[in-house]
Amino acid sequence: MGQGRQEKVATSLAGAVSEEISASLTAVDAELERRYPGDPGTRQPVHTVYVPGDVFAADTVRSWGDRALAALDEHAPDAASFAAVLGLAEELAEPVHARVRAKLEREPIEDLRVDFEDGYGNRPDAEEDEAAARAARLIAKAYEDRTAAPYMGIRMKCMEAPVRDRGIRTLDIFLTGLMEAGGLPAGLVLTLPKVTYAEQVTAMARLLDAFEKTHGLEPGRIGFEIQIETSQSILAADGTATVARMIQAAEGRATGLHYGTFDYSACLGVSAAHQAGDHPAADHAKAVMQVAAAGTGVRVSDGSINVLPVGPTEKVHAAWRLHYGLTRRALARAYYQGWDMHPGHIPTRYAAVFAFYREGYEQAAARLARYANRTGGDVMDEPATAKALSGYLLRGLDCGALDIGEVARLTGLTRADLESFATPRRADLTASA
DSSP states (O other): OOTTOOOOOOOOSOHHHHHHHHHHTHHHHHHHHHHOOOOOOSOOOSEEEEEETTTOOTTHHHHHHHHHHHHHHHHOOSHHHHHHHHTOOHHHHHHHHHHHHHHHHHOSOSEEEEEOSTTTOOOOHHHHHHHHHHHHHHHHHHHHHTOSOSEEEEEOOOSSGGGHHHHHHHHHHHHHHHHHTTSOOTTEEEEEOSOOSHHHHHHHHHHHHHHHHHHTOOTTOOOEEEEEOSGGGTBOTTSSBHHHHHHHHTTTOEEEEEEOHHHHHHHTTOOGGGOSTTSHHHHHHHHHHHHHHTTTTOEEEOOOOOOOOOSSHHHHHHHHHHHHHHHHHHHHTTOOOEEEOSGGGHHHHHHHHHHHHHTTHHHHHHHHHHHHHTOOOSSOOOHHHHHHHHHHHHHHHHHTSSOHHHHHHHHOOOHHHHHHHHSOOHHHHHHHO
């Protein structure tokens, strides 16, 4: 045969059969694209810090960093002592400690929510009005001064009847204040708590749609997180997974599902002493959330712990070990975000995150390099695995656990290359499977 000549192969089906099947699946193809667009490819913060509306101040972000550094200085002043508390491997002690300190100095909080719900309570209307307006002014100024956390916003009161009007008014005051101060910041995040029915999510979407129309904003500009804090948000009365319906009810506005550790546990009757992120009830809820959100572009966040690292060094160390262990456990289960409720929690948040990425990045980089170069190895990877490997490296880069230079040296890839592997189109994955 001459070069370039293609040997004819035999087939049995007429071309019309394939065309008819494709036509019959057109609606399904469109539905897959709409419901499962994949991860947005943006940075996901490793934590969310909640600060009551009456406590939030212009220096909150810097204050949390300074208090976290002071805790390190008092209770684990060097790499060896910090590693001993947490059980870090010797080779990780120095890089993790140095990066934690640098992070606390440079970017102590990645995501901050000014809380007008449980952490704030019910106050006179005039007081909450002023607190919401003040939060808008301070957040707008922080973004203008470049002192803001990458993501900031509020948690309003829920859509249940007793507090619905108050929550709507607080949200309106806050968003209006941001618009008056120059517009909505790119890092704006809103949290809707105690969601029980999908209709409450739809109501939030309609509320934001009305605000966008009032101010001439692009439709869908404002997204929000759904907080999972009730048993009904996981399993509906008809036995279906409510949380899956909630994502669709948000009409494309849902950005995250946040697990509410203590409200959800109490809802199921778990006693206070056993309300924790590693309780079987918590594992079940988060597993349902994770499956419901997979492929939709909605991120899942773990909750918080209520054991504070305060008091004598022995108590602080015990609280640190608990928080570090729970954070590492969550990371292994692909819950890459959680809540931190005290400045003393953020040293161990970053220690757990940095150790998680640094202890595995060389192997991940080597596997991704072999995949990208189509060279051999002891593991046969597929596009879906390359997606997971590159996503792992990107998350490590985003939070400061890794540097682009060391990743590029091991992979031979740029950040743009990593992003292309991390967010392939659905068709690319299925065609290569």
